Amino acid sequence: MEKNVFWEKFISSLSATISNVSFNTWFNDMKLYDLNDEKILLTVPYDSIKDHLINNYYEILEDIITNILGINLKIDFLLESDIRKEKNINIDDQENNNEIEYYKYYSNFNKKYTFENFVVGNSNRFAYSSAVAVAEKPGKLYNPLFLYGKSGLGKTHLMHAIGNYIKKNSNKKVLYITTEQFVNDFVNINKKDTGNNITYIEMFKKKYRNVDVLMIDDIQFLGSATMSQQEFTNTFNSLYDNEKQIIISSDRSVDDLKLLEDRLKTRFNWGLKADINPPDYELKRKIIEKKITNEDLLLNLNNDIIDYIAANCGNDVRNLEGFLIRLMAYQAIMNINTLTLEDSMEALKDYTNNPIYSNNTIAGIQNVVAKYFKVSVDDLKGKKKHKAIIQARQIAMYLCRMMTEETYPRIGLEFGGKDHSTIIYAYEKINNEIKHNGQLKLIVEELKQQIKS
Ligand code: ADP
Ligand code: MG
Numbered sequence: 001m002e003k004n005v006f007w008e009k010f011i012s013s014l015s016a017t018i019s020n021v022s023f024n025t026w027f028n029d030m031k032l033y034d035l036n037d038e039k040i041l042l043t044v045p046y047d048s049i050k051d052h053l054i055n056n057y058y059e060i061l062e063d064i065i066t067n068i069l070g071i072n073l074k075i076d077f078l079l080e081s082d083i084r085k086e087k088n089i090n091i092d093d094q095e096n097n098n099e100i101e102y103y104k105y106y107s108n109f110n111k112k113y114t115f116e117n118f119v120v121g122n123s124n125r126f127a128y129s130s131a132v133a134v135a136e137k138p139g140k141l142y143n144p145l146f147l148y149g150k151s152g153l154g155k156t157h158l159m160h161a162i163g164n165y166i167k168k169n170s171n172k173k174v175l176y177i178t179t180e181q182f183v184n185d186f187v188n189i190n191k192k193d194t195g196n197n198i199t200y201i202e203m204f205k206k207k208y209r210n211v212d213v214l215m216i217d218d219i220q221f222l223g224s225a226t227m228s229q230q231e232f233t234n235t236f237n238s239l240y241d242n243e244k245q246i247i248i249s250s251d252r253s254v255d256d257l258k259l260l261e262d263r264l265k266t267r268f269n270w271g272l273k274a275d276i277n278p279p280d281y282e283l284k285r286k287i288i289e290k291k292i293t294n295e296d297l298l299l300n301l302n303n304d305i306i307d308y309i310a311a312n313c314g315n316d317v318r319n320l321e322g323f324l325i326r327l328m329a330y331q332a333i334m335n336i337n338t339l340t341l342e343d344s345m346e347a348l349k350d351y352t353n354n355p356i357y358s359n360n361t362i363a364g365i366q367n368v369v370a371k372y373f374k375v376s377v378d379d380l381k382g383k384k385k386h387k388a389i390i391q392a393r394q395i396a397m398y399l400c401r402m403m404t405e406e407t408y409p410r411i412g413l414e415f416g417g418k419d420h421s422t423i424i425y426a427y428e429k430i431n432n433e434i435k436h437n438g439q440l441k442l443i444v445e446e447l448k449q450q451i452k453s
Helices: 003-017 020-027 047-056 058-069 080-086 093-103 125-136 155-169 179-191 197-209 226-241 262-268 281-293 303-312 317-333 341-347 362-373 377-381 387-403 408-414 420-436 438-452
Strands: 031-035 039-044 074-079 145-148 174-178 213-217 245-250 272-275
Touching: 003 020, 003 031, 003 058, 020 047, 039 047, 039 080, 047 058, 047 074, 058 074, 074 080, 125 145, 125 155, 125 272, 145 155, 155 174, 155 213, 155 245, 174 179, 179 197, 179 213, 179 226, 197 226, 213 226, 226 245, 226 262, 281 303, 281 317, 281 362, 303 317, 303 341, 303 362, 317 341, 362 377, 362 387, 362 408, 362 438, 377 387, 387 408, 387 420, 387 438, 408 420, 420 438
Parallel strands: 039 074, 145 245, 145 272, 174 213, 213 245
Antiparallel strands: 031 039
16 A cells, blocks of 8 residues: 555544544654554654553554554654654754754644534633634734633633634634643753754744744643743743733632742733633533534433433533433443433433432522522522512522532522622521511422422
8 A cells, every 4th residue: 555545544544533632632743654564663753752652552553554454563653853863864954944844833623622612601701702802813902811710611622712713714823732742842852962952942942932822721730840931931921022822721820820930920910811610500501402412422312311410410511521421322332212311310320429300409499489489590590689589589599508518609600600698698588587487488398398399
């Protein structure tokens, strides 16, 4: 088989086998060096990538090759620098140019992580809008953009969405990198042969400073790498001075990045900081609905199942996706046409510690209370000041505190993002009132019965 043909098949099969992110991280720069009857030689840029591939991907690659060629070949990974040595080429100008070409790599973004696929709710609206604004006018509005929030809430998704958007709508150069990659890259540059060091450092600089948009994901990992931190500060300054967009993500706020130098933190404070909070129940429902309409997931879930997942999947959207994948697998393995709530509970039983049935959740309580007082759930979550609505709202808050394990802040979040002090106030108010208001006490008892049933 011709080398090119083989390579095309190989790349397409590999990219279909692993996630886009893994592909981009580990295989973007891999090249076919040689293919013969005994082995296949692949080049990679760094030792760290080579080690990672040998330890984590060897079998996958072997399988793919066997599938394409019908024979089992040994795979050898070569470093690009080894090949240069082998060819006995000094780093002259021409070589230098090639290297720079190599370093001018711009990221490929995960096609699934787009703005369209990002479901917006109260907890992430600000971060989402900021990301869109920056994607529309990189370098002009908010620089840097600092996105932060707990793991699994969509930071990486938003960064890729920005990347996809800019690539589609302009020819700006966008580089996305994880902090880990940045540090590895920097450490490797410094490990390279002495003598030509300067050139490598120059190349490193070119790679990071010749872009229009630099995104660096999970900056909290920069903390313990002092040298890399310095280099990142230099990179930051250079880009910032040239009005290039910088986008940073972090699992904590700027103030909580304890290991980062103050001068870097000061810079992060120059721009816009946007936090992402855990999704509320409504948003979780919407995300589930969105994900199951995606063609990758052949799932048809009724409302009860969606409620059940939203109530039990916790706050990490990654976990929510895990539930859906688990359901899909269960459906396939058990050969079920349409899952029932019972099927779903069975499928997820190892994943949910204390399963919550949908009535006895904040959303369930809100529904019962809204129906009882003939108001809408939105009224309960909203800010309307009619006396009747206020009372219904406070009773609902009280019942949520009484009948679920949820914390005050969590309940506040589910009531349209109210402060926890509002919930405490409502709880205490109703708790006191029922002591001397017999009618209210009856209403609350009646509601409790309805919620339990
Ligand atoms: P983080 O980088 O904050 O840890 P990710 O961006 O990796 O989180 O998100 C984890 C998963 O959850 C991804 O598959 C992402 O697509 C999904 N996700 C998170 N938030 C949303 C959302 N609002 N809408 C759709 N998918 C989301
Ligand atoms: Mg992430």
